[in-house]
Every structure is written in structure tokens, then in C-alpha cells.
Amino acid sequence: MSSTDPALPTVAVTRYLTPLREGGSLPGLVEAEDLGTYVCKFRGAGQGPRVLVAEVIVGELARRIGLHTPRQVVLDLDAEIARYEADEEVQDLLAASTGLNLGIDFLPGSFGFDGDTGTDADVAGVVVWLDAFCANVDRSWRNPNLLVWGDDLWVIDHGAALYFHHAWPGGLTDPARFAAQPWNPADHVLRERAGDLAAVDARLTEVVTPDLLAEVVALVPDTWLDPVPGAETPDALRAAYVAFLTARLGTRQWLP
CATH class of the missing domain: 3.30.200 (Phosphorylase Kinase; domain 1)
Structure with missing residues (x-):
């Protein structure tokens, strides 16, 4: 290892x-x-x-x-x-x-969230905030992508988030477009269980900074960062991800 x-x-x-x-x-x-x-x-x-x-x-x-x-x-x-x-x-x-x-x-013995499991309102609010910020469209009752393990709620499967990068093979798009894109919470599996989203947002914006975003993006291996017009190197791709997420962090159209 x-x-x-x-x-x-x-x-x-x-x-x-x-x-x-x-x-x-x-x-x-x-x-x-x-x-x-x-x-x-x-x-x-x-x-x-x-x-x-x-x-x-x-x-x-x-x-x-x-x-x-x-x-x-x-x-x-x-x-x-x-x-x-x-x-x-x-x-x-x-x-x-x-x-x-x-x-x-792999979480042995975990089971899928079915709605009958009690969910802390603050935890639900953090999940909703994350999905709204990252434009995750895949946390509905059709596909909750939530597990219960050890009496805790676990979030999994985020491949449907950050949809903006699927347009990059044609060249980098404008971060402002993603920043301004609203997010529809209607089908979200935890929307009705979430607590005070304004309070969650105020707390998390103290935590989620451009520096933290850069640290997270830095974890992506070079080999998964395929060059696109306008970002031909892994470092340029990482900078683009940070730019898009930082731009969204500066707006609130996406917050339910």
C-alpha cells in the first residue's frame, strides 16, 4: 500500500x-x-x-x-x-x-434508507445543502443514495453531481453559468426532513472556503483529468473545478 x-x-x-x-x-x-x-x-x-x-x-x-x-x-x-x-x-x-x-x-450490513429511519433535521439539512451546492440530481426516492450503517446516515454515489464538466470536451464553459443555476429540491428524499437551511448555510459557508475546495480537488488523480480546450493539464483542470465551485459559493440561487 x-x-x-x-x-x-x-x-x-x-x-x-x-x-x-x-x-x-x-x-x-x-x-x-x-x-x-x-x-x-x-x-x-x-x-x-x-x-x-x-x-x-x-x-x-x-x-x-x-x-x-x-x-x-x-x-x-x-x-x-x-x-x-x-x-x-x-x-x-x-x-x-x-x-x-x-x-x-464496502459497509457490510448496511441497508438502504427507506424513509422509516429517523433522521436528524440538521444532518438532513447538511445533505440538502451539499446536493444543492454540487447540483446533485440523484438523491430522490427513486434512488436515494443513502445508507444506514451503525445507526448513522451515510451519503454515497455522487457521480451525477457537478454536471457542468460533461460540457467541457467542447471547451471550458463559464463558471458564472453554473453559479447562477438554480437547483430543484422537489424530488429530494430529505427535503421535508431538513431543518433550518439558512442556519446550515451560515455554518457551512464558514467551513467551505476556496482553500478547502482546492484541497478536495487536489485529491483527484491526474489520470482521471482528461485535457479539454482551455485546460490542457491536470493542474489547469483542477483550477477550473475550484473556479466553478468558488463561483457557486458566491451565489445563493441554488439554495432552497
Whole structure:
């Protein structure tokens, strides 16, 4: 096991266990050299590495603002592992994802949030604030992306957030557009349980600063930061993410 600073820990995958057939990205359960079990989000799946970038940025931001979220690591996947997978679809996915992928700590015995679980109003408010700030459209009753583990609420699966970067292959867009974009809370699974969002906002804006955003973005591995017109290097891409998030932090159209 190795790590650098700033970076997520990097561990090698030792065994592919089983696919988790949820949605179209086909994440899988794997074992790694640190003896951990992880949900692996593959760089060769779905919308590619930008989904992994969003997972890291939003997941680590969630951690910094006090939410429970599984630990993240970078999983190094060797091509040899794909050779021993019988399922052709999975084998193709593994072969397309050799190298660095995202691992999310598996929470054994956790169960999905179903609405019957009591939820602290302040915690619900922080989740709503995070999703509004990061423009996460994927926390509805159709797909809550919340787990209950150890009597605590855990937030997971943030790949649908930060949608603005999917337009970047055509060239960087204007951060002001994202900053001004409102967010619709109508379908959010915790909207009715959230407490005083103004109070949550006042507290979190003391915590979420441009410096903190830069620290979180710095955790994204270079290899997931594909060059785009206007940002041809990983450092330029990181600066763009910080610029977009900092611009949104300066507005409040997005806050319910």
C-alpha cells in the first residue's frame, strides 16, 4: 500500500468478487492488497472518468462538512484480473479499466434508507445543502443514495453531481453559468426532513472556503483529468473545478 500527499491512498486489486448490477455503470465488489473490500467504480464504465472525479470531490467535501461517507481509495487494477472473469460483459469492463479506478469502502450490513429511519433535521439539512451546492440530481426516492450503517446516515454515489464538466470536451464553459443555476429540491428524499437551511448555510459557508475546495480537488488523480480546450493539464483542470465551485459559493440561487 502506498500513498502520496495530497492524494487518496492507492492499493492494488487482488480479486474481483461480484458485479453490483445497479444502474448502467456496473460497479463491482473487489478485494485489495490492504485486505479491504471495496465497491469499485470503473473508469471504463458509463460516462468515463468524470464520474469518478465527481465522486471524489463531492464525497470528500461531504466528509469535510461532517457527513458520514465511506472512505475512498484509488484501486490499481491489473489486466490479469480480467482474464479470469467468466462474464463477458464484466471481462470487457475490467479490460477497459486497467490502471487506476475508484474504490469506496464496502459497509457490510448496511441497508438502504427507506424513509422509516429517523433522521436528524440538521444532518438532513447538511445533505440538502451539499446536493444543492454540487447540483446533485440523484438523491430522490427513486434512488436515494443513502445508507444506514451503525445507526448513522451515510451519503454515497455522487457521480451525477457537478454536471457542468460533461460540457467541457467542447471547451471550458463559464463558471458564472453554473453559479447562477438554480437547483430543484422537489424530488429530494430529505427535503421535508431538513431543518433550518439558512442556519446550515451560515455554518457551512464558514467551513467551505476556496482553500478547502482546492484541497478536495487536489485529491483527484491526474489520470482521471482528461485535457479539454482551455485546460490542457491536470493542474489547469483542477483550477477550473475550484473556479466553478468558488463561483457557486458566491451565489445563493441554488439554495432552497
